[in-house]
C-alpha cells in the first residue's frame with residue numbers, strides 16, 4: 001500500500017482516508033509516486049476493486065474513527081471496469097453528502113473524483129486541495145466528541161462509587177467518595 | 188422451587204411496549220403464574236427501595252423498554268443490571284434508541300424550550316422549568332436531570348439480549364419469555380428474532396424487482412399505493428431489505444412500507460447507511476443534477492433511514508450539538 005506514516009508531532013494537520021479504485025485512481029496514485037506528494041502524509045490510501053464497492057458505512061466509519069475527511073477516487077464515467085460501479089458510487093455520494101450535513105458534518109469533508117490511471121498529477125492536486133480545505137475547516141474530532149458526550153454519565157458512576165465506599169460495599173481505595181457536582185438546572 | 192423473579196421497567200418510552208406485554212392476553216396469565224414479578228411500575232406498586240434491598244443477581248431477568256435519557260433512567264438501568272442475571276433490552280428504544288433517539292438531532296435546550304414554553308398547547312407565562320432540587324417545607328426534593336444525549340440501553344449497561352420492535356409483537360415476546368423460562372437462551376448478545384431481512388417473510392416479495400431502477404421516490408401520502416406490489420417497485424421507500432424479520436411483515440401486510448423498527452440483521456453495522464446505499468445506488472439517472480432530483484423525493488434522509496436507529500448509528504448524534 002502506498003502510504004506514509006502520519007505526522008506524529010508538530011501542529012495538527014488533517015487526516016484523509018482515501019478509497020481508490022484499483023483500476024484507475026489507485027494506479028494513478030502508484031505511478032505518480034504518492035509518497036513524493038507534498039501532502040502525502042495526510043492521506044491514507046485504501047485500495048478497493050471499484051468505487052462502487054465504497055459502502056457508505058466505510059466512509060462514516062472512517063470519520064467516526066478520527067478521519068477529518070474522506071476522498072473517493074474512481075474511473076471516469078463509462079470507464080468503470082464493472083460498467084456501472086462509479087455511477088452507483090456517485091448516486092450514494094449525493095445522498096451521503098446530504099446526510100452528513102444533517103448530522104452536523106460539513107459536506108466538503110467528503111470528495112469524489114474521477115481520476116484515470118494516467119492522471120497522476122490529478123491525484124496530487126486533489127489531495128493537496130483537500131488538505132487545504134480540511135485545514136481551513138479544522139479537525140472533525142468525532143472520537144473526542146464521543147468521549148465528551150459520555151462524560152455526562154461520569155458523575156453518576158462517581159456517586160455510586162462514593163455510596164458503595166460509604167456503605168463498605170467496596171473497599172477499593174480508588175473509589176473514595178467524590179462530591180457530586182450537580183448539573184445546573186434545566187435553565 | 189421458588190418461582191423465578193422477573194422485573195419490567197420503562198425508561199424513555201411511549202408505553203407501547205408495556206401494551207405488548209399486556210397484549211399477550213391469556214398468555215400473560217400463563218407467564219404471571221410461572222414467574223414472580225418484582226417490579227412493574229406501569230401495572231403494580233413497588234418501591235425502588237424494595238428493589239435495592241434485594242440481593243444482587245436475584246432477579247432472573249429484567250425486561251427494560253425505552254431509551255436512556257435521564258439520570259434516573261441511567262440509575263435504574265445500573266440498579267437493575269446489578270440485581271439481574273439477564274438484562275433484556277425490550278423494544279426498539281432500548282435496542283436502538285428508537286423514536287426517542289431522533290432527539291439526537293436537536294439541542295436539549297431547544298427541546299426543553301419548546302415543551303415548556305413554545306408548544307401551542309403550553310400555558311406557562313412564568314416560563315417555569317423543572318428544577319433539579321428545591322426547598323419545600325424543610326425538605327429538599329430532587330428531580331432527575333435530562334441528559335443531552337439519548338442512548339440505547341447497551342450504551343449505558345451491559346445487555347444480554349434484545350427483543351426488537353416498535354413495539355415487539357406478542358409472538359416474539361412470548362418466544363423470548365418462553366426461551367427464558369425454559370432456559371433455551373441463544374448466545375449472549377443475540378437479538379431474539381430471525382437473522383434474515385424482512386423481505387423474506389413479506390407477502391409482496393414475489394413482485395420485488397431484481398433490478399430496481401428508481402425514477403422517483405414517493406411518500407405513502409403522495410400516491411395511491413398498490414395493495415400487493417412490493418413498495419420498491421412503486422418507488423416507495425421500504426426499509427425491508429435492511430431490516431430484521433420476525434414481525435410477520437406487520438406493516439407491509441397492513442398497506443404501509445416497513446420503517447425499520449426491528450433494526451438491522453447481524454451483518455449490518457449501520458441500518459440507515461445500508462438501506463441508503465442500496466436504494467440510492469439504484470436511482471436511474473447518471474448525471475448529478477438528475478440524480479439529485481430523484482433523491483429530493485426523500486426530503487428527510489436522517490428521519491427516514493434512522494427512524495429508530497439514530498442513537499446506535501455510527502455517528503450516534505448530530506456532531507455539532509453541545510453537552511453543556
Ligand code: SF4
Nearest residue numbers: 386389417418425427
Ligand atoms: S415491500 Fe418491502 S419488505 Fe416487502 S418485499 Fe418489498 S422491499 Fe421487501
Ligand code: SF4
Nearest residue numbers: 434438445446447448
Ligand atoms: S414491517 Fe418493519 S416497521 Fe413494521 S413492524 Fe415489521 S420491522 Fe417494524
Ligand code: FES
Nearest residue numbers: 021050075080081
Ligand atoms: S472499476 Fe474503477 S470505478 Fe469501477
